[in-house]
Amino acid sequence: MIQFNLLPHRAALRKFQQDQFNASLVLTVILGGVTGLAVSAYFISAIAAQENNIAVLENEIRHYEAQIAEANNLHIQIDALRARQKALEDLQADRNLPVRLLSELPTKLPQGISLIKLVQKDAELTLEGMAQSHESLSQFVENLGQDGAWFSKPELLVSEAQNFSPGGKFSVPASRFSVKVTFLRAQGVSAGETPSHAASGASPGHAASTAASLGTH
Numbered sequence: 001m002i003q004f005n006l007l008p009h010r011a012a013l014r015k016f017q018q019d020q021f022n023a024s025l026v027l028t029v030i031l032g033g034v035t036g037l038a039v040s041a042y043f044i045s046a047i048a049a050q051e052n053n054i055a056v057l058e059n060e061i062r063h064y065e066a067q068i069a070e071a072n073n074l075h076i077q078i079d080a081l082r083a084r085q086k087a088l089e090d091l092q093a094d095r096n097l098p099v100r101l102l103s104e105l106p107t108k109l110p111q112g113i114s115l116i117k118l119v120q121k122d123a124e125l126t127l128e129g130m131a132q133s134h135e136s137l138s139q140f141v142e143n144l145g146q147d148g149a150w151f152s153k154p155e156l157l158v159s160e161a162q163n164f165s166p167g168g169k170f171s172v173p174a175s176r177f178s179v180k181v182t183f184l185r186a187q188g189v190s191a192g193e194t195p196s197h198a199a200s201g202a203s204p205g206h207a208a209s210t211a212a213s214l215g216t217h
Helices: 009-094 097-108 134-145
Strands: 113-121 124-131 151-164 172-183 208-210
Touching: 097 113, 097 134, 113 134, 124 134, 124 151, 134 151, 134 172
Parallel strands: none
Antiparallel strands: 113 124, 113 208, 124 172, 151 172
8 A cells, every 4th residue: 555645744854853953952951951060079079078178178277276275374484483583583683682782881971961861762862961071061972973883863952052960069151962873783693793784773672871970081
């Protein structure tokens, strides 16, 4: 039996091409989906690896922060021990400062100077006395400024002409004076040892007043 195709030739060709296009479109969609899934899986894996690296770095940071905190604590303890050691050394040195003061001060007194009062406040000394002449007073201030091992920055505060009665028998012309000077703590020397150079530092202690005369030279 003979069969005849009555469909138009162009319509059949168009249908064939449409079917090929649809198949290509479906294939493209499938390939795009597979590619998208692969790219997504790659990025998910990369993000997971990066997050793992970040977690490792955070652990290392916490570890080093703990070590830094421990080191800072050790530095604080070392500084506290050094401060305590220095305080003990200063206390040991300060035990002999009054003796040293009363030992060194008379060596600075020239002829014609008599001290009648000494006031100490921290490192500052205020010396009051009588001078038989301006020359002896100038020499006294100059002596305090020399060497610089124990005394520093002498300053004449007051110089007033008065009559002075040594021993209360007779009066002689004199000048009542007041001198301010800094008494230094010698650094790096043992108690009772005379330093070879000036050193800075305040002599501790509360304000003290001595009304006894240190002698006339």
